[in-house]
Amino acid sequence: MAERSTAAVDVADNSGDDPLTAQAEKATTDGVAETDDMAEQSAQDEGSEGKSGDQPTITTPELHSGHKLARRYRLEECVTRLDGFSSWRAVDEKLRRAVGVHILPADHPRGRSVLAAARSSALLGDPRFVQVLDAVEENDLVYVVHEWLPDATELTALLAAGPMEAHDAYQLVTQLSQAMAAAHREGLAHLRLTPGAVLRSSTGQYRIRGLAVNAALRGISADRPQRTDTEAIGALLYAALTQRWPYENDAYGLSGLPKGVGLIAPDQVRAGVHRGLSELAMRALVNDGATASRQEPPCTTPDELAKAVAAMPRIRPPEPAFTPPPEYQRTTYQQGTYGRPTPYSRPVVTQPIATPPAPLESRTGKVLKWTVAALLIAALGLGSWQIADRLLAPDNKTSEDGTSQTTNNNDQDEKPKAPVPLAIQDAEEYAPDGRPQNAEDVGKTYDDDSSSYWRTNSFVDGPEFAPSIKQGVGIAYDLGSAQDISKASIALRYGGDHTTITLYAVDSLSPSGSVDSMQKIATGQTSDAALKLTAKTPVNSRYVLLWMTAMPNSPQDEFSDPGHKQAITDVKFTR
Numbered sequence: 001m002a003e004r005s006t007a008a009v010d011v012a013d014n015s016g017d018d019p020l021t022a023q024a025e026k027a028t029t030d031g032v033a034e035t036d037d038m039a040e041q042s043a044q045d046e047g048s049e050g051k052s053g054d055q056p057t058i059t060t061p062e063l064h065s066g067h068k069l070a071r072r073y074r075l076e077e078c079v080t081r082l083d084g085f086s087s088w089r090a091v092d093e094k095l096r097r098a099v100g101v102h103i104l105p106a107d108h109p110r111g112r113s114v115l116a117a118a119r120s121s122a123l124l125g126d127p128r129f130v131q132v133l134d135a136v137e138e139n140d141l142v143y144v145v146h147e148w149l150p151d152a153t154e155l156t157a158l159l160a161a162g163p164m165e166a167h168d169a170y171q172l173v174t175q176l177s178q179a180m181a182a183a184h185r186e187g188l189a190h191l192r193l194t195p196g197a198v199l200r201s202s203t204g205q206y207r208i209r210g211l212a213v214n215a216a217l218r219g220i221s222a223d224r225p226q227r228t229d230t231e232a233i234g235a236l237l238y239a240a241l242t243q244r245w246p247y248e249n250d251a252y253g254l255s256g257l258p259k260g261v262g263l264i265a266p267d268q269v270r271a272g273v274h275r276g277l278s279e280l281a282m283r284a285l286v287n288d289g290a291t292a293s294r295q296e297p298p299c300t301t302p303d304e305l306a307k308a309v310a311a312m313p314r315i316r317p318p319e320p321a322f323t324p325p326p327e328y329q330r331t332t333y334q335q336g337t338y339g340r341p342t343p344y345s346r347p348v349v350t351q352p353i354a355t356p357p358a359p360l361e362s363r364t365g366k367v368l369k370w371t372v373a374a375l376l377i378a379a380l381g382l383g384s385w386q387i388a389d390r391l392l393a394p395d396n397k398t399s400e401d402g403t404s405q406t407t408n409n410n411d412q413d414e415k416p417k418a419p420v421p422l423a424i425q426d427a428e429e430y431a432p433d434g435r436p437q438n439a440e441d442v443g444k445t446y447d448d449d450s451s452s453y454w455r456t457n458s459f460v461d462g463p464e465f466a467p468s469i470k471q472g473v474g475i476a477y478d479l480g481s482a483q484d485i486s487k488a489s490i491a492l493r494y495g496g497d498h499t500t501i502t503l504y505a506v507d508s509l510s511p512s513g514s515v516d517s518m519q520k521i522a523t524g525q526t527s528d529a530a531l532k533l534t535a536k537t538p539v540n541s542r543y544v545l546l547w548m549t550a551m552p553n554s555p556q557d558e559f560s561d562p563g564h565k566q567a568i569t570d571v572k573f574t575r
Contacts, residue, residue, distance in 0.1 A: 234284025462564025496552030
């Protein structure tokens, strides 16, 4: 059965025919581009599967700056007005933040589908996508509120500066393929994944805008959305490697390929292109895997593309260029003249300069030399006297009554107490945001079985959770009764940079209050698969919270995708 999905498009695109447009638009900071009244020509003449039905002309709602929606969202600037809807930069007066708003009449033929698409996109909750914040039908209007990213840079601007380095292009295709694979697993597609639909934040994280909502606004659907999105990612990778659009028509400020020659591999368009990324772009563009040297099967879904990227050797960032300091230029001049021309025509006879005596041959040098020699002799004599005094002194002191008195230092030193293990009676996962990781497996962290474990989900951002993901993840343990807790050993499944864990004394298996209000026992960080924590002073508590706030980047395994993740195999407490 053919796949069908409502997909996302760039709302600023003025074309309603193909999923990829031929003309780059002028983008605003939230990624919604302004357009003119002229229709764009198609950027892709073949391989396009997106469609949009003919719709009657609909009047865009007449709104103005300062208008408020739901007594909360104040419209500031209209950035797009076409096809019966408008897009605005607005201010959320309740939370005092900038937002973007799409508005269309409630009787618009696509009003219901826009609301449904917005709510589906909001449920995804993936930070790799620009998030939908609100979707409302009110006062004869339908409006969708989404994030506004003032610090993000549109991919169109990045490509205008030139081809990307291999590492940057690798990060682009990695993040886009993984993000779209996650969206398609939830039944969401993005049939207009163009340079204008991809933003890069100041931290290097790529974010995709317009998932599902923009497609509903334009009435676009596709019979094979996964293949269309995969081909779009391949086109973006191709443009990143070559600064050329992989079709004959120019688009998005990029020149197209020469007419009549077909699709050319990126490493044949520009010298120095990474061979593996070039072949990956051709496979994503559904070119039957045909490259200069290999016959690989095409990637027809984002998940297949993500796996192909993961199978490649990791491309590391280039080494920073070191600029050597300029060579020291010795200043040369004649004594008394400083390199200036002599005012007289007759030759100047330079007076011979007397050679100064060696430093220790002068009068001051001789005094210093004898002083140092005297100090050395005195130091040697004092040291010899102390050594002789120690060697000749009796080992034992004798008291007046003739009894030998010796001091046994070993008796004075107390032997360190052996650590006492504390048995764990019960445990529960602690998820203050209401999104647990793997609550049913917390018992595997104290079952004395190193092959079983509790694991987290896989995240793109990292290694620190905050602020882009959540505050942290954790497990609360019950020791049966109040105990003095001084040490803990934690066995982990994944090593790497880095894992951060903190122990807190809490009041129950479901602690009340924020983590910041809890009593800290110990904290530590490691890049290995084990972590030992020691409290400065023992803390008395029955319940202990293990709180993890950073996780290393680990490759794909049988349970989860590659990304920042961690698993705990064994936890032990001692006093």
